[in-house]
Amino acid sequence: MVEAAGAGLEVWASAPLNGGELIDLVTSDLAEFIRPSSSQVAATLAVVASTPGLTGALLSASTAAHWREALNAFQRPAIQLPLLQDICRVLRA
Template identity: 50%
Template sequence: MEEAVAAGQVETYGIATWSGFTDRIFTVPQLDRLAAEAAGGRQHHLQAAQLPVSLVQAEPLEQVLQGCGPIAAAAERGWEVLASSPLHGGELVQAATAALAALLRPGLSPAQACLLAAASCPGGTTRVLLSASTPARWEAARAALEQPAIPL
């Protein structure tokens, strides 16, 4: 990717993984070091990490609350952190209850509350990646993400 940057094909790049961090295959500091090596010791252009963040995939949330893990490490480096699968492939829409939604943010649907929980990840999550099957669901997601973060 550093060659693509040098050729003017891209400006920055990132890593996207489902389990690379949780399975301890690599860490943000390791990726940072490898990118620097690929850049020949110069400033590298690895600027983003994408990983699942949800109430099901809670390890990144738990780690950042303790000041560690991939989200905290990426944020320390100024990387963009993209939370993917905030509704865990739709699983949370079926599993979450109205009581959970009311606990997280009264007035939101269970899906909206779970989405806001992922978006409220402190310490560096900069974007939430999601898809919606209808314009109404997209609007509901947008409305949830306009809410203030849930204090975690």
């Protein structure tokens, strides 16, 4: 993805929460570690939004509140790479 972005291509995530399955992997404790005071959904989207080389994400939401939560997750500063790597290690375990 980084190489594609470096070549001037846009890289989009499609269904970044995998139909909600990824939310189940992010416990409330992990959500707090990722982004304090965030919901599990917002923390999961923060990880997606922080993926190096990612232009954006295509997702759906069932309510206006869910859209605002997703938009907020993408508008906040990216998670720094060392923390992002720690999060990925936890999720792989």
